[in-house]
Amino acid sequence: MAGVNRQHKDRVFRMLFGYEKYKGNLLELFNALNGTNYTNPDDLQIYTLDDVFYMNMKNDVSCIIDNRMALMEHQSTWNPNMPFRGFRYAGELYNKYVVENDLDLNRRKLIMIPTPQYYVFYNGNEKRPEREILKLSDAFKVPVGEGCFEWTATVLNINYGCNKELMEKCSILEGYAIMVAKIKEFRQETEDQREAILQAIDYCIENGVLIDFLQEHRSEVLDMFMMEYDEEKTREHLKEDYYEEGLAEGENIGQNRKLITQVCKKLTKKKPLSQIADELEEDIVLIEKICNLIGDNPDKCDIDKVLKEMENI
Template sequence: MAERKNQKRSNKKYRVNNRRLRATHQYKDTVFRMLYHDKENLLSLYNAVNDRNYTNPEELQIVTLENAIYMGMKNDLAFIMDMNLYLYEHQSTYNPNIPLRNLFYIADEYQRLVVQKSLYSTAIQKIPTPRFIVFYNGTKKVEDRSEFRLSSAYENPTEDPDLELRVTMLNVNEGHNNELMEHCRTLKEYAQYVARVRKYAAEPDIALEEAVERAVEECIKEGILEEFLVKNKAEVIKMSIYEYDKEFEEKKLRKAEYEAGRQDGILAGIKVGEENVLKRFIEKRLRKGMTLEEIAKDLDEDIVVIQKLINDNSEAI
């Protein structure tokens, strides 16, 4: 394949094809994504996660696909540092499918980042090493650090899969991963802000808008994300209301799905119980030498149903 022309060079090693993917629907931004769009904040987060001490934010090469949306979710942050390609996600909903989503995303990233030369040549085309991190601050209780694997989704599990993708999930709720929080002030203060919003939103006599505004004002007064909140106050309030509403609606949806599944299970159990009772009645009458027609008439049941239950019982035996 001939090398493509007119591509903007993002650094000395990688060329980025700046094509844009069409979004499937309007995407709402998040406070986390907005906070770490700032390169200084992102570098601080990178240093804390990787135990580094970089000071120049310009060393970060941002490669986030702005319009790439998979399964209704948008990747939060993608950047290259130390020849590694990092995908950072923020999640308030526990999602074990994140490895599959990241697989789709990283494939598109590599299509854009790889040097545009023939992949059929004898020279290997080098790519940055992928690193996948999820910063989780949902209400489900999880460990400070856990891992999701793509292979967990395989229909045919194997100990040594040909394709694996591992995602590290870090619990960034207030009170968790304290060492990480102490090394990244913005992450610690973000956790404090989220905790304030949830605290006030849980009060029965306060509207969500009022709860968010109260959390923002208190954090500003106490120096929690002060500069960020003052600069972006209106937008943060709007985003926080959307995020909390979304989180609340997802909780209601999961509860409704659980109740529906529970009810289906109860109904299925009742049906099985009724069939078992009917089978016992049929067996007794068969032992007495009654015909199918006589049994159907005696039990006031369709003869087709009687025959099916007899066949099912025979197959089970």
């Protein structure tokens, strides 16, 4: 299957809705989002970029139909920067559109372009509303004024049980939500991640959920979900590493602050450097450097300034 053996692999969401052979699924999703009734998948042009990915997973789908350009992304981690990501993505899509249609933006005649819309499908573990509108202007450093640009991301919670009306209109999206929910459920029952995914796939096939898709692509789906959850594990490990590094850094700063304070007290008592080093059981070279940073007036030492200077020691 194309897409599975690339360096940056597709998510199952992208496979379900972004592959040419399944563009009928994308048409159904577009209709569900827009209240339209398009029936011919060939009227829809998949317009997804090839080089957009999050970590090592491609999670985007884009299409053009009837002069509308729909941008869609799947996220399993909450990200408040989605409007900016979508804005940049849209810029790349419009660059592509201008080149492919040989548009001259320097003409006096107004160039008409497809109307954009940007959806983010979220199914992470963080509790979020069923529907949120995120604005790019929330990230502006200066309050919005006349002439300012706006771009929005419509974030839809697709955890199973949310947005029921949308799910009723798009059975493929509902099936995807059920499959992910079952993976999460089975992962609570077993530490074997692979087994949990296989159990969820079997459950869906036995209960008529995405049955044709899963029967045809069982191994690819397993591979994709394994990589998705490896990505999740990587994020958790990174958080743990940053936390531990933060603790270590905080502990080191605390120790240095204590050392500077002790040196200041001993300098106030006019003790020689060798004696200070012996009493504190520290290297005399380090004590000498700290004393130079403290200066001639230890009673008025700026400890925070000395701490900052110690970073270079």
